[in-house]
Amino acid sequence: MDDEIDISLTVNETERHLSVSPRLLLSDLLRHRLGLTGTHVGCEQGVCGSCTVLLDGRPVRSCLLFAVQADGTEVGTIEGVANEDASLSTVQQAFSDNHAMQCGFCTSGFVMSIEAFLRAVPDPTDEQILEVLGGHICRCTGYQNIIAAVRAAAQKGVGV
Amino acid sequence: MKPAPFKYICSTSTDAAIASLAEYGDEAKILAGGQSLVPMMNLRLARPEVLIDINRIDELGVLATHDGLRVGAAVRQADVELSADAARVAPLVVEALGHVAHPQLRNRGTVVGSIAHHDPLAELPMVAAALDAQVVLASSRGSRTVEATQFFTGFLSTVAEADEVVTEVYFPALASGITTGFSEFARRRGDYAVVAAAVTLRFDDTGTISDTTIALAGAADRPVRCRDTEATLLGQVATAEVWREAGAHAAQASGVEPPSDHEGSSDFRRSLIAGVVRDALARAAR
Numbered sequence: 001m002d003d004e005i006d007i008s009l010t011v012n013e014t015e016r017h018l019s020v021s022p023r024l025l026l027s028d029l030l031r032h033r034l035g036l037t038g039t040h041v042g043c044e045q046g047v048c049g050s051c052t053v054l055l056d057g058r059p060v061r062s063c064l065l066f067a068v069q070a071d072g073t074e075v076g077t078i079e080g081v082a083n084e085d086a087s088l089s090t091v092q093q094a095f096s097d098n099h100a101m102q103c104g105f106c107t108s109g110f111v112m113s114i115e116a117f118l119r120a121v122p123d124p125t126d127e128q129i130l131e132v133l134g135g136h137i138c139r140c141t142g143y144q145n146i147i148a149a150v151r152a153a154a155q156k157g158v159g160v
Numbered sequence: 161m162k163p164a165p166f167k168y169i170c171s172t173s174t175d176a177a178i179a180s181l182a183e184y185g186d187e188a189k190i191l192a193g194g195q196s197l198v199p200m201m202n203l204r205l206a207r208p209e210v211l212i213d214i215n216r217i218d219e220l221g222v223l224a225t226h227d228g229l230r231v232g233a234a235v236r237q238a239d240v241e242l243s244a245d246a247a248r249v250a251p252l253v254v255e256a257l258g259h260v261a262h263p264q265l266r267n268r269g270t271v272v273g274s275i276a277h278h279d280p281l282a283e284l285p286m287v288a289a290a291l292d293a294q295v296v297l298a299s300s301r302g303s304r305t306v307e308a309t310q311f312f313t314g315f316l317s318t319v320a321e322a323d324e325v326v327t328e329v330y331f332p333a334l335a336s337g338i339t340t341g342f343s344e345f346a347r348r349r350g351d352y353a354v355v356a357a358a359v360t361l362r363f364d365d366t367g368t369i370s371d372t373t374i375a376l377a378g379a380a381d382r383p384v385r386c387r388d389t390e391a392t393l394l395g396q397v398a399t400a401e402v403w404r405e406a407g408a409h410a411a412q413a414s415g416v417e418p419p420s421d422h423e424g425s426s427d428f429r430r431s432l433i434a435g436v437v438r439d440a441l442a443r444a445a446r
Contacts, residue, residue, distance in 0.1 A: 005168065022168035022211070025202075044161070044202040046195055046265055058238075058267040064198040065268070068168055069191075069213065113264060134350055135262030 007071040011036070012080030020067045027051045027062035029070075030077055038078035038108045042137075049136030052109035053077050059113040059135075078108035081115060091115050091153045100149035102140035110136050114150055118158045124150075163201040170213045174298060177214050177325055182300040184210045186322035191215070192233055193269035195261065196277045212325075220327060225249045228333035233273070233326055237266035250331045252291060252340035252358055256283040259342075262350045275311075276326040278318050280381050281352035283344065285312055289383035290340075290358035290375035293331045299324040312382035338362045338371070341444030343436040347423075353377045354423050357410075357436040361444040369393045374406070374440075379416040379433055386413040389437070398445040407438035 004019045011034060018033060025044075030036045030053070042048035044063045051063040054076035081089050088096065091114050101107040110133070117124070117132045124132075129150050138146065171177035181188055189197060189208035192215060200206035214220055220234035225245035240246045241257040253271070260266060260274065260283050274284040275295065288295070288308035295311045297304050297320055308329075311318050320326060334340070344356035355378035364370040372393045374386040389410040396402045410416065411434040418429035 003167075021165070023163045023165055025162070028162075045199040046261075049262075049264065052264055055267075059264045060267050061195075061264060063202065064194055064265075066168070066194075066198075066211075068170070069194075069215065131258075131349075132263055134348075135264040 005068050005071075007068055009070045009072065010074045012075070012077060018067075022066060022068050024067045025063055026053070026065040026067050026070050026075070029067040030062060030075070033067075036077050036079050040105055040108060042105065047137070048106070048109075049113070050106050050109040052112045052136070054112055054116055057116060059116050076112065076115075078111055081111060089115065090156050090158045091118065091149070094149040094153035094156070095146075098145045098149040098152055100141060100145040106136055106138045106140075110138070110146060114153065115158065118150070118154055122154065122157065124154060161202060161204055163198070164204055164207045166208055167210045168213065169210065170216060172216055174214075174217055174219060174325075174327060177212050177217065178298055178300050178323075180210070180212045181323045181325055184212075188212055188322075190233075190276075190325050192273040192276075193236070195265045195269040196273065196279070214325070229253060229331040230328060231271045231331075232328050233270060233276075235270055235272070237269045237271055237274070238263065240271050241266060249333055250291070252287055252342060252360070253284075253331055255340070255342045256287045256358065259283050259344050259346070259350070259353075259356075272326050272329050275308075275329055276318065276320065278312050278316055278382070279352065280312070280315055280383065281354075281378055283342075283353060283356060283358075283377065286353075286356055286375045286377035286383040287342075287358045288329060288331070289385055290360060290373050291331050291334075292373070293329050295326055296328045296330065297321075297324040298327045303327070305330075309383070309385055314381045334360065335362065335371075339444045339446075341440035341442070343439035343443065344377075345432045345436055355379065355418070355429055355432045355436055357433070357440040359437070359440045359444050361441065363398070368395050368397055374410060374437060376410065376416065376433060376437070378429060379418050384413070384415045386410045386416070386437070389413050393441075400442070403438045403441040403445075404434075406441055407434035407436075410434065410437040 040050040042050040046061040188210035191211045191213045220232040222232040224230040229250035247254040293308040362371040376384045411430040420426045
């Protein structure tokens with residue numbers, strides 16, 4: 001019943017070919033099969049947001065996707081966010097400048113959502129920012145510095 | 161926890177999905193957005209032996225707005241929410257979508273899936289009831305259309321048989337002059353409702369109400385249409401007092417039997433119902 005299925009997907013612009021069990025979650029494929037442990041697993045219910053990755057450019061919960069469903073797609077994770085020269089992206093730098101992370105567990109999920117959001121909505125209202133950030137839980141920071149980081153990154157501009 | 165093993169079928173046509181459903185019956189579940197199903201599978205509250213993935217069926221990805229709002233089973237909530245045409249023909253659906261979970265979940269979740277899954281505290285089943293939406297079901301035995309208020313039978317239960325898949329939901333075009341209103345009470349934005357109300361209103365030339373629908377979430381184990389309350393509003397003018405009275409009437413309406421649980425007592429929910437009905441009507445009249 002659980003026969004493995006061959007899939008091909010692009011992860012952070014690199015083509016990957018794997019054979020997976022249908023029940024393997026995308027979050028577990030990324031972390032355990034590809035060693036990309038920057039994507040975190042907090043709830044496996046879709047609530048906490050720490051597993052958020054980009055699927056064909058859209059922020060989605062990798063814990064609620066089966067790896068087989070990602071066949072033929074482009075997946076973006078936190079490991080692919082920094083610039084080619086390894087300098088931090090505008091959003092990452094804004095997180096650093098604004099002390100928007102403490103333990104860091106929620107951070108990669110937040111960054112993925114924000115990277116996509118600021119490309120879609122370069123000049124967001126506070127309400128729009130809160131709507132997007134509302135999809136992520138942080139136990140450390142109290143969120144204010146994260147909001148400040150989003151405003152700072154929007155101010156600077158994230159490019160395409 | 162991780163999901164139990166299952167057989168995965170990726171269907172490329174509706175006919176293929178229907179054939180797989182006919183073969184596997186109640187051993188199978190349809191996988192669309194998965195934003196309700198996969199959490200249940202991750203907790204092993206659901207252990208389907210077969211998953212039939214309908215996300216790659218082109219004809220189910222159609223969103224049509226030329227005659228009301230027709231949403232195929234694979235259409236993402238986000239795509240409806242961000243469609244200017246959908247906002248024009250079905251503003252109540254688009255407004256409700258802003259209250260459904262969070263943007264990241266709406267990127268995968270589907271409008272049809274939320275209705276087919278039927279959590280009675282979800283926003284879309286209630287909106288379907290307010291708009292007299294039509295639910296289209298298909299199986300190897302043919303297809304049938306069920307009106308929304310007949311479709312929901314209880315918590316996570318609908319009239320869909322084990323071998324049926326909901327292929328689309330059709331929200332009829334609102335007659336000219338009809339306005340809509342939505343109001344939800346929840347602990348946090350994006351949570352399931354504690355209670356919510358979705359209404360439509362039409363005024364005639366004399367400025368009195370000639371037509372109205374009022375649907376509630378959180379008042380029972382399925383959306384409740386407050387038809388008695390609707391009748392009391394006919395012929396009335398739009399005043400704050402009229403809305404307040406309608407809210408109070410709805411709170412005690414036939415079919416309104418809110419539960420008592422950790423979120424509050426039945427009486428508390430009734431007082432909330434009065435509030436969201438009053439609020440939704442006032443918004444529709446603005």
